[in-house]
Amino acid sequence: MLEINNLHVKLEEEDKVILRGVNLKIGAGEVHAIMGPNGSGKSTLSYVLSGRDGYEVTEGSAKLEGQELLEMEPEARAAVGLFLAFQYPVEIPGVGNMTFLRTAVNAQRKARNETEISAGDFLKLVREKAKALQIDAEMLKRPVNVGFSGGEKKRNEILQMAMLEPKMCILDETDSGLDVDAMKLVAEGVNALRGAGRSFLVITHYQRLLDHIKPDFVHIMAAGRIIKTGGPELALEVENNGYADLLAESV
Amino acid sequence: MADLDLEVRDGVDRETIETVHAMSGTYKYGWATEIEMDYAPKGVSEDIVRLISSKNEEPEWMLEWRLTAYRRWVQMEEPHWAMLNYPKIDYQDQYYYAKPKSMAVKPKSLDDVDPKILATYKKLGIPLKEQLILAGVEGAETMGERKVAVDAVFDSVSVGTTFKAELAKAGVIFCSISEAIKEHPELVKKYIGSVVPQSDNFFATLNSAVFSDGSFVYIPPGTRCPMELSTYFRINAENTGQFERTLIIADKGSYVSYLEGCTAPKRDTNQLHAAVVELVILEDAEVKYSTVQNWYPGDENGLGGIYNFVTKRADCRGDRAKVMWTQVETGSAITWKYPSCILRGDDSQGEFYSIAIANNAQQADTGTKMVHLGKRTKSRIVSKGISAGRAQNTYRGLVSMHPKATDSRNYTQCDSLLIGDKCGAHTVPYIEVKNNSSRVEHEATTSKVDEDQLFYCRSRGMDEEEAVALVVNGFCKEVLQALPMEFAMEAQSLVAISLEGSVG
Numbered sequence: 001m002l003e004i005n006n007l008h009v010k011l012e013e014e015d016k017v018i019l020r021g022v023n024l025k026i027g028a029g030e031v032h033a034i035m036g037p038n039g040s041g042k043s044t045l046s047y048v049l050s051g052r053d054g055y056e057v058t059e060g061s062a063k064l065e066g067q068e069l070l071e072m073e074p075e076a077r078a079a080v081g082l083f084l085a086f087q088y089p090v091e092i093p094g095v096g097n098m099t100f101l102r103t104a105v106n107a108q109r110k111a112r113n114e115t116e117i118s119a120g121d122f123l124k125l126v127r128e129k130a131k132a133l134q135i136d137a138e139m140l141k142r143p144v145n146v147g148f149s150g151g152e153k154k155r156n157e158i159l160q161m162a163m164l165e166p167k168m169c170i171l172d173e174t175d176s177g178l179d180v181d182a183m184k185l186v187a188e189g190v191n192a193l194r195g196a197g198r199s200f201l202v203i204t205h206y207q208r209l210l211d212h213i214k215p216d217f218v219h220i221m222a223a224g225r226i227i228k229t230g231g232p233e234l235a236l237e238v239e240n241n242g243y244a245d246l247l248a249e250s251v
Numbered sequence: 252m253a254d255l256d257l258e259v260r261d262g263v264d265r266e267t268i269e270t271v272h273a274m275s276g277t278y279k280y281g282w283a284t285e286i287e288m289d290y291a292p293k294g295v296s297e298d299i300v301r302l303i304s305s306k307n308e309e310p311e312w313m314l315e316w317r318l319t320a321y322r323r324w325v326q327m328e329e330p331h332w333a334m335l336n337y338p339k340i341d342y343q344d345q346y347y348y349a350k351p352k353s354m355a356v357k358p359k360s361l362d363d364v365d366p367k368i369l370a371t372y373k374k375l376g377i378p379l380k381e382q383l384i385l386a387g388v389e390g391a392e393t394m395g396e397r398k399v400a401v402d403a404v405f406d407s408v409s410v411g412t413t414f415k416a417e418l419a420k421a422g423v424i425f426c427s428i429s430e431a432i433k434e435h436p437e438l439v440k441k442y443i444g445s446v447v448p449q450s451d452n453f454f455a456t457l458n459s460a461v462f463s464d465g466s467f468v469y470i471p472p473g474t475r476c477p478m479e480l481s482t483y484f485r486i487n488a489e490n491t492g493q494f495e496r497t498l499i500i501a502d503k504g505s506y507v508s509y510l511e512g513c514t515a516p517k518r519d520t521n522q523l524h525a526a527v528v529e530l531v532i533l534e535d536a537e538v539k540y541s542t543v544q545n546w547y548p549g550d551e552n553g554l555g556g557i558y559n560f561v562t563k564r565a566d567c568r569g570d571r572a573k574v575m576w577t578q579v580e581t582g583s584a585i586t587w588k589y590p591s592c593i594l595r596g597d598d599s600q601g602e603f604y605s606i607a608i609a610n611n612a613q614q615a616d617t618g619t620k621m622v623h624l625g626k627r628t629k630s631r632i633v634s635k636g637i638s639a640g641r642a643q644n645t646y647r648g649l650v651s652m653h654p655k656a657t658d659s660r661n662y663t664q665c666d667s668l669l670i671g672d673k674c675g676a677h678t679v680p681y682i683e684v685k686n687n688s689s690r691v692e693h694e695a696t697t698s699k700v701d702e703d704q705l706f707y708c709r710s711r712g713m714d715e716e717e718a719v720a721l722v723v724n725g726f727c728k729e730v731l732q733a734l735p736m737e738f739a740m741e742a743q744s745l746v747a748i749s750l751e752g753s754v755g
Contacts (some may be wrong), residue, residue: 094725110713
């Protein structure tokens, strides 16, 4: 599904190297988790993959089903099936959540030369998906993320994901700022979307999210590189012992 | 019901996006119609004033009124206090009167109207009843319909006749001002110049001397106008100024909603537009006046475009009278416009909602005046200014609380949005309070289109222009919501089109 090869990235504005040769291969239907201390480059990886400004790729490639992502505009990456659930979802005052969703869904359909979804079908679909995430009609009407609680924002990200049906989902610290109940709800939303055709990259600080979203692989990232890869037990190890041992090992 | 609301709003926004994509050029209405015209000689003089008056077959009192204005005008100087830069206007190098030859004899029905004129309005997407109004068909002015732009009931003349009957039944007069001068002289004589006097300002005085046509509305006491009235203005002829005059009288306890739209062809030369709109609102009456101004704004280097110097004023003459101005100003090279409210009656209310977009080399200096004279008068100003390219956008507003306007209130909100780093936004509020019991609030913000918002939209699949259109429409929402539904759709797509090419 996603294949990242020797990815080197620096900040555009200053001479600060953040990613130093990331290699990662995610198969179809797999769930991978990336853990690591602050400043290890986890969020940068998610931004670079989705095409945010401000970063310069100096080396390497990132391919989604064989298509080079790094040369595409952000909207083109979305259209080929990449989705980033933001750590800090952005507020857009005055734009109804429903309008935003529908504009996004139709923009992607258009980019793929598919016909636009009809108003009726769209409404039916949104209601169905929203219900599972306990998002009520009121929240669908409110402006995008404006005045949403932390939990509402994250559930809204998952709703977008459910509506856009991406192939490759990146969750950037989706658990941050969530209480246990909200985290469960979000995790259930994610698990409902798991399937053979859809892969996940879950970026998190804590093992607790991985109790709910069971990963196939866990990677530890430090100083811009993946320093260790293992199964779910690796996350537990980090939870119990911290990163210190792993960091020492990798030097 | 909630679901229904969502449906409608959604449809509107999707429409916006589709329209943006359907556009290949930047200014959609820039084509001209080849048509044979009758011009008065270039320039303005007493003779020209007399000629216009005689072409309109006006009574003597109207001519005298015009001449008084003209004599006053020649002694006046063009004002330059606005934040606008433009070369000196040669008032003698313009045509003040241009009429299609085919209109020499006023057509009696649609069949008699020059097909080229009909085709023009068709191309503009103006519903047939508006085609009729604009082509000047006798009697057609009285037509209208509730859903101006979206309803499909516009392909036969009989539709119009129905409306004419319906309006007449309600006692509403809706016709061109030249017709009103002939048919309803007592009303025109009583009210014309009573809100914007002949000597009000340089541009209004020029208009008083040379106005060629415009609209006239009278709503009788206690009458709710059974449908929205609208007028659509287009400048076609080259080097020709347009000077229209609109007079609306809402008698006691009446209500009317009036819509106005404007476009013009692309030309390299600047064209002058100096209109006057007067609203007279008596006791317990209410007028909503909405404008979508989309005159040709000039090219991206600032060549050509309309100079738009407009005086619009509402006089809430009676107690509890209400007025609401809503404007979407996207066109014109220069905009100088301050729709104002004189809150004379006790408990009268004035509202002003404005979206002003300036892109490329456009300059806009626009705002409002709320003059509180009566007790417990209320006013509300919501202004959204958007600047892009090298444009300069100024909000200029006056809130004045007179000594007798006790316990009055004003709330003003001015938000400016900047796109790019070469444009400017300016807010110039004037506040005068001459009593101790009134309250004035002013809030102002300036922000830039946020990169994070754009990236968020794009990461969901929207391209950059869709993203900007979405964010800007969100910024304007409060004002767009103040517009009648069918106009809001047009305005939303206009907002998007006006900003094309402003990013990247």
